[in-house]
Amino acid sequence: MKKEKTAIQPTREEDYSEWYQQVIRAADLAETSPVRGCMVIKPWGYALWENIQRCLDKLFKETGHVNAYFPLFIPLRLMEKEAEHVEGFAKECAVVTHHRLEEDGKNGLKPAGELEEPLVVRPTSETIIGEMYAKWVQSYRDLPILINQWANIVRWEMRTRLFLRTTEFLWQEGHTAHETRNQAWDETMKMLDVYKTFAEKYMAVPVITGEKTAGERFPGADHTFCIEAMMQDRKALQSGTSHFLGQNFAKSAQIQYQSREGQLEYVWTTSWGVSTRLIGAMIMAHGDDNGMVIPPRLAPSHVVILPIIRNDSDMETVLPYCESLAADIRKLRYYERDLEVVIDKREVNAGEKSWQWVKKGIPITVEIGPRDIEENSVYVGRRDQGRRDRYSQNRTEFINSVISVLDDIQNGLFERAKVYRDAHLHRLTTWEEFKVFYTPKNQEKPEIHGGFVRAYWCEDADCETRVNDELGVTIRCIPFDQDHKSKGTCVICGKESRTEVIFAKAY
Secondary structure (H helix, E strand, C coil): CCCCCCCCCCCCCCCHHHHHHHHHHHCCCEEECCCCCCEEECHHHHHHHHHHHHHHHHHHHHCCCEECCCCCEEEHHHHHHCHHHHHHHHHHCEEEEEEEEEECCCCCEEEEEEEEEEEEECCCCHHHHHHHHHHHCCEHHHCCEEEEEEEEEECCCCCCECCCECCEEEEEEEEEEECCHHHHHHHHHHHHHHHHHHHHHCCCCCCEEEECCHHHCCCCCCEEEEEEEECCCCCEEEEEEEEEEECHHHHHHCCEEECCCCCEEECEEEEEEEECHHHHHHHHHHCECCECCCCHHHCCCCEEEEECCCCHHHHHHHHHHHHHHHHHHHCCEECCEECCEEECCCCCCHHHHHHHHHHHCCCEEEEECHHHHHCCEEEEEECCCCHHHCEEEEHHHHHHHHHHHHHHHHHHHHHHHHHHHHHCEEECCCHHHHHHHCCCCCCCCCCCCCCEEEEECCCCHHHHHHHHHHHCCEEEEEECCCCCCCCEECCCCCCEECCEEEEECEC
């Protein structure tokens, strides 16, 4: 049987890593920049990020948070205040040491004007925000502070991959200060649930929630919680984190308040964030061998109309019909948004034009030619279905069905991803079967293998290190749904344990 040609080469099965890069290129989402390790997010990719921002921002504000902005540059002395924090980020920091350029006498420029104190380009903002909170908080009446900022971050990565790991990336970071431990704990859990809701209801990506081990914890935090998603190569992608910081940063920044009893107390703080990595998650969770597949609730545009024009006379009938159809569709609303419609009028071959939109992942494609106008119909394609499944539909029926089709696509993508995740989530009990599970048959060019393993762990850091060193596997989280009455044996060393964890290879 002749193999069907796909728009993306290689396919996921042939070379998943290269497939991912080709999908980004074909969908025109982003490209590498002249600055090593950084990316240029192109309009289609940035529109996707804007929709992520819009939806998350609404969820944040519904939970009482407001937006602010803090400096990109952090004085070195502030980083030094929290020893564990600076140690965790030290190797990733970009540092500004000079404040001007001057001619070098060789037709070039050189840094000049050394700063009295070096400035760290923000790798995260706990320290600079803590400095400001110390000024703002005097009394329990000033609490809680519930602030989020949308910003860029710089972490000097050696191995980069578009959206997943770049030297500079976009994100949001929430930073809150509270009167009591319980209030801060509730905030940490609330925001983790916001991320889970967003991942599943908007991104259509099922996630597992749980706590990070001490070895995987955010530097300076008492507890780190996360959502973990499975990609189609069966690797895990950490898709959001929420940190209970206790009073660690409050003590280093001296964020104190006068309590209701008149005592001077330290506040309790949290931080939480997600980034443009979420775009990578959607590519790898939903994309196929023809390109991107975008969940409708986040799609930059919901429908593209492709006029089929073969001669000048077609222009006079086809384009007005397309404009009229677009106007009718734009009257509809889907998930608190007006429906976004594109009419692609470019003078490009119809087949090529159609394939370009398939690769970009737009949910619904509509082709309209003279025959469709005569029959008052449209020719419809759904991105979640193959090109062979396109169908003709009465214009009015199509307009009336658009919302239900978008919901069907959205829900279908989630169910498809969940079925895939559950099919590759296994319970293992012995080290031998664990090793076999995570060892590729082709060592030189590993095939897609492994998945998630739920197994007991003795909570010994040596076992956690061993599984990483020998197999490249990490403990992704200690899932919340523990049955502490049951017990088993650590899958690595065999010791008795009551703690189950999720193991996986990860990005």
